[in-house]
Amino acid sequence: MRKPLLRMTLRQLQVFEAVCETRSYSRAADVMALTQPAVSLQIRQLEELVGQPLFEYSGRKLYLTEAAEALQRAGQDIFGRLNSLDMQLSNLLGALHGQLRLGVETSAQYLAPHLFAIFKRQHPEVNVHLCVGNHAQMLKRLSENRDEIVLMSLVPPDRDLEFLPFLNNAIVAVAPPEHPLCQSKNLLLKDLESYPLLIRESGSSTRQACDDYFKQKRTHFTHVQEMTSLEALREGVIAGLGLALLPRLSIQRELGAGLLHELPVHELPLYRSWCAVHLRGRHLSPVAQAFFTFIREERALISALAERLSGQQSVQQA
Known part of the structure; x- marks a missing residue:
């Protein structure tokens, strides 16, 4: 490994991720509670360590370079592993703890919060990072390891995906x-x-x-x-x-x-059918594995929830 990369800090990666997500130094500064010069300094230091520019402007829009895309994937992997470690350490203490990175196809966005609320009642120390998008966007996020589990329908057969129909x-x-x-x-x-x-x-x-x-x-x-x-x-x-x-x-x-x-x-x-989907062969974090198991074992509860939310009685009365 190149020695300069060993001097990279987690804080620098957090600032870098904020810029990637917001595509703006000023908005990243707001997210990270920093000044814009402080964000610029962190990015310059990262570029010196990487040895390549990370962002470039076209007009007023900020774009990621190939080096930035590679660094973003590595950063997501690092933070994912740290999150998994946190969950495993919590499991040793007897409690499930951590964050579930859940992607939700637009058609399931009205069900997902209620579904997670039931799961959270069983595991109160778990939080969720929920991202909503269309089918194509969710497949992209899954392939990039940005979400561990995605709720979607029409799972493509040509992808290496493990899926569980549940509703x-x-x-x-x-x-x-x-x-x-x-x-x-x-x-x-x-x-x-x-x-x-x-x-x-x-x-x-x-x-x-x-x-x-x-x-x-x-x-x-x-x-x-x-x-x-x-x-x-x-x-x-x-x-x-x-x-x-x-x-x-x-x-x-x-x-x-x-x-x-x-x-x-x-x-x-x-x-x-809505399905819970994850990359085949990927090691799920303890929280993601527990959520997948919850969906598999609580289908009757999920069906009752959907029936309550669907408003079928109101439709019939109308």
Whole structure:
């Protein structure tokens, strides 16, 4: 090993990670409770130790160099190992302790906090770092070891991933309550074709599941508008911009309040399984392993939680 690298400090790596995450020296200074000159000094010292520049500007945007990307991966590995050590030392004292690095696909973001809350009641010394993104973003974070476990659907078969299906994700068609289709008692997917449809962006598992299902059912929507979040789709439907297919769990409050109406489409709900996923062969930290075991052994509890959150009774009453 090059001797200068041995002089690198954990504090320098923390500051460096803050700059990588925020892509800004000033925002990193706020995160680390430092002055901007102090952050600049730490980065300059790191660059001297590495022997290469770590960041470069293009216009006003800050970009990572190849050296920075390599250092970021190494830093994440170092802090991950220290976190694992902390958990193992806590286990020796008889208590599970540490942080769960959990990635959550957008469609599962309404379930994940409730799921972790149950887990935390069993292990009160555990905290969570939860990152939400679309399907493609979660796969990228998993491959980069930024999250130990990801909750997602449509696990790709060509990746070296270990996965555990634990809950059905019901995707339903919704409309604003004044929409003419809300008067119908029995619909087919093809009855929806002539109306505008709001869809998620490419890279979303909900978008992929719906696209595949439309092809299977030979259904084609000609008037579509793309939106990059479930929240935008939900509000777009409420505003009357079009229909949408959304995970029922993500709209349970709106269904219960009468802001949205679930359409009685014969071919729906479309069911896809949410899965807990991690890299195959990767040694999970004690906290991540305990969370994976919790999901495997508490499926009845998780199903009861989802039923409570889904607002199915409110939908039926509406």
